[in-house]
Amino acid sequence: MNWNDRLAAEDDPEVMQALGNFKASVDAWCESAGAARSHPRSAPNAARPVWRLAAGWALGCAVAATSVAGALYERQHKQELARIAAAQAAAQKAAQVNPVSGQSSKSEADQDLLANVDSDISRAVPAAMEPLAQMMDSGQADNNGTK
Amino acid sequence: MNVRLVNLRRRGTSTKSMAAGTAVQPMTAGTAEGIAAQDFSSVVESHRPQIFRFLLASLRDVDLAETLTQECFLKAHRNWSRFRGDSSPMTWLMRIAINLQKDHWRNRRLQFWRSTRSNAVDLDEASDWLPSGERTAEQQMLAREQVTQVWKVVDHLSERQRTVFLLRYVEERELSEIAQATGLSEGTVKAHLSRALGKVRAELRGKQ
Numbered sequence: 445m446n447w448n449d450r451l452a453a454e455d456d457p458e459v460m461q462a463l464g465n466f467k468a469s470v471d472a473w474c475e476s477a478g479a480a481r482s483h484p485r486s487a488p489n490a491a492r493p494v495w496r497l498a499a500g501w502a503l504g505c506a507v508a509a510t511s512v513a514g515a516l517y518e519r520q521h522k523q524e525l526a527r528i529a530a531a532q533a534a535a536q537k538a539a540q541v542n543p544v545s546g547q548s549s550k551s552e553a554d555q556d557l558l559a560n561v562d563s564d565i566s567r568a569v570p571a572a573m574e575p576l577a578q579m580m581d582s583g584q585a586d587n588n589g590t591k
Numbered sequence: 592m593n594v595r596l597v598n599l600r601r602r603g604t605s606t607k608s609m610a611a612g613t614a615v616q617p618m619t620a621g622t623a624e625g626i627a628a629q630d631f632s633s634v635v636e637s638h639r640p641q642i643f644r645f646l647l648a649s650l651r652d653v654d655l656a657e658t659l660t661q662e663c664f665l666k667a668h669r670n671w672s673r674f675r676g677d678s679s680p681m682t683w684l685m686r687i688a689i690n691l692q693k694d695h696w697r698n699r700r701l702q703f704w705r706s707t708r709s710n711a712v713d714l715d716e717a718s719d720w721l722p723s724g725e726r727t728a729e730q731q732m733l734a735r736e737q738v739t740q741v742w743k744v745v746d747h748l749s750e751r752q753r754t755v756f757l758l759r760y761v762e763e764r765e766l767s768e769i770a771q772a773t774g775l776s777e778g779t780v781k782a783h784l785s786r787a788l789g790k791v792r793a794e795l796r797g798k799q
Contacts, residue, residue, distance in 0.1 A: 459792050462737040463760045465721070469738045470761050473720035474644040477653045 631671050634680050635664055641681065641762060642688050648745075648757045649692055659695065663688045678771050685762075685772040689754055696750060740794045748787055755780055756787040 642663055647656040666687050667674075674683060721734055745753055754773060758764045766784075770777045 456792060458795055459788060462741055462791065462795055465734040465737045466741040467761050468722050469720045470644060470648045472722045474640070474647055476720065477647065478640065478643070
């Protein structure tokens, strides 16, 4: 330090001793921190336990096997879907090729249904009206006899 | 390091060759950059320990001091071409370190509400570091106590006072250098130092 720069309090030997100890302490700490920093950082990696390495390999293998199995399943599933889609497309194509036969079968079904309805109606109406008709017939006959 | 000579070299001329009147070979940009890089690496090598020590004493956190030291030299490297040599490289680097430290404290104040954890060691732990010289156990104990007392005072100083105090009594810088590094006048630096020393003296007297 420059003597011109000296402050009044710097003449106190006790203060200066305390400041000297303080500086020495900071220097020692700094050196210690510097020494700790200069240690090779690869040392902890070398002492890595074997089980950790084995676990890492096992995990890696499991991940690889899962991904391969997943890919195979996905491929098979896609093939199945493609087969179903092809069958549906073929059926639709076949339906488009023969539209007439489809229409004729539909009209036949309609005619059968109408025939059933007609037969039901023609059979039911006379059966229901028959007793009434008989009563009317017998009533007319009685009237004619009394007259 | 002769800063003026470095600056001339950067401009691509040599004073010696010009004086002798010999043919001046123009320096390519690549060569100039190479020399500048070489200069910078020597600056890093010679000043890194001081910057680290100052930041360690200011922050009491080894990891943070290391990080800020690296940031300081990174910043210095980026601005190395703009360094004009008005002050010594050490003063220039110290100024960068002080600014980084200020930024850190400002950010930490903002982070206070987020309850960030500090890695700074406490005062007793910081006082554990003492050189193992030829001292008796009693002297060691006395020295440790004095160091703890000084740390306690440093802890209660304002940011500016602490910076000035550490630059003076840890880095042993002249008042003019401290004034340049902190951007204060020499009178203000003196006032800060005498106040800080008064506190140290009061702390030492109070314990007796």
